[in-house]
Amino acid sequence: MVSLTGCDLVERLVRPTTAPTRTAPTSGAQPRARPSPTPLPTPSPTAQSSFSLLVTDDPVQYWSDPNDVTGLVHDGTFLWAATPSGVVRWSAAGEPRLYAVPDGLASQAILGIALDGDGHVWVGYSDHPGWSEHDGESWRTYDTREKAVEARYEAMLRAPRSDPRLWASRAGGTRVWLPTVDGMIKSYDGAAWRTYGPYSGVTRETWLVTVSREGRVWAIGEGVSTAMEGERWWDDHTFFSSIVHRHHITDAAVDDTGVWLAFTGPREQGGGVCRLEWENNRWRGYLHELNPAIPYQVYGVRVDRDGTIWLCGDGALARRSPSRPWRVLAVEGADVRSFARDPQGGLRLGSNQGIWLVPDGEDQAQGPWRVPTLFTGSKVAGIVRDAQGRLWIGTSRSVSYVDAAGGAEIVAEDEVLCLARDPAGSVWVGAATGLYRMGEDGLARQHDQSTTAVAFDAQGIPWVCTPEGQLLRLDASGPQVIADILALAGTLPRNMVLDTQGTLWLATARGLGSLSPDGAFHLATVEDGLLSEDVRAVALDVDDTLWMATAKGLARRRADGRWTRFTTESTEGGLRAMEMWDVAVDAQGDLWMATEAGVSRRTPQEADWSYYDVPKARHVLYDPEGVIWVGTDSGLYRLRADLLTAVP
16 A cells, blocks of 8 residues: 655656646737636546555645646756645656655645755655755755754855745845745845844845845835845835735745745636836736736746746636737646746646646647545645445545545535534535435435535435525425525634534634524624634534633633633633634533644533644544544645653
8 A cells, every 4th residue: 555655655756647737828818718617526537536545653644636736846867846745756758756754854835845956855744843855866954944944044145046935045145035934034145144123124034035137136025015135124015905914925936026925716706917116106907807818826936037927817828028928828727836947947726636747849738647546635625524434525625535444536526615524424525516415326415506515404405505605405305494694694604513402503704603492693703602603613512611712812612601711721722722723522421623733622520621733723623543643725634643742
């Protein structure tokens, strides 16, 4: 059997059996219609849907999608891909080699990738302060990024193109610039460090830095700040009007007179790219809604020395040479995140579906190259275990399972909106194309309306909520409309549960909703006992005690209406973070919580707390065999329960 945590995936390459090609218009573009959803039945023909998963006795195992490529560099011989599952090195023949923690990486959650002037590959992490370097033979990890810069200063200074997530330098310059772990800026000139923070005018929570050929440095965080190399004080600017939050920024690049920011936007609106002109202090935006040649969402931006602008985005790679219209290379259905050129001048595109190839002089993308994967897409949307003991994983792009023998299969590829288990132990999947139940013959559609949340009553009958806010009860006679949740709560539920008295409880962004059997609706807020009205998840205990995970702590409501609130302070650190995402009660009555900083457990009788830190935990499931499964935005963790640290 093959372990997805090691490097033996090299023999398991899934080559493009159908070799699909995508033709690009030579100039401009027609408005690209958003693809309509199709029913769940089968996985993509380019994805290996069945293979073996090796579960070991290691205290911690981690899986993600090695085809979810976020960064690419080509060293002249190999193509290197940054993914949430580690680093994949591809040969010219399409043979992969996956590097992970056992190979010397500090983590598999790769944030950025770059080449230095000696051709060494560098990666940074989203959950580790240091960087790792591959010198052509092996990986070396530096505890801090400052130590890495001091060790390889000359090579970093000569980097042909760096990554703004790691460092920035310029030809003829003497400084290497980098964002710090705590959101500031540092520079190193080979002898001394200089630090720039809010007291110097640098925007808070800076995480991107880039520098122009003339030496103008740009820092991107909660805003945009800039200064010439050597200046102590920085000018601070607010974002372009279409950028609501810094988390929408995806990349940055500079030209001779300004900075370009790539950004994403709401699903119904999309994103784009914008440019801040330094001399005029003026933003100019390029949005898909105004120009269909701009990708619907933009994940990367690059500026060549001749002024050509490249945009990596939703379904396309777009470019514009000076005084020319935009040209678009379409890669339908794939999110292009990055690109690199090979020695022959061809393009290699990194996407959420793998690697695409565009030979020099051609306007068609071929591929994708893919590595076998437990699931498609790295953002885990749900974890459940069925009556047969199979673990089911829903992600932003697939449904898959792992059985007791380690057999793994991708059942279907679609966005999972909710994942649940009914009282009989069957798995239900809510997707944009409807509600599905897993049976002996695979997923069978039970309802053809998009389903965002599902709960089950005492008879095992599903209650579902649609994106339009309709609450439906799906009994044998067909769907029965119960209520309009959107009209009652003003928002859609994140999840919901039914108690033994028939009351439906809903986690919403505006509070805790309750719909009684007689149709009465109530929305509980902070005045009722919540720490925050932003309720992310709800769970019921055996005695109808209700537990709520909120953006600012844990809340409990007993059946008699009494409320209790729990914080990191009141639990002495047992609750790992106030920002919570999931709460669940296992068969023994233990309460399990997923927080921004890790997972927590609370026992029912003694109210003892214990925890284990996992970055950005979103979903948690306890296996009675002593295993904890944790879903995150970047993959799936398997933890031994004996790793938990008890709160004294």
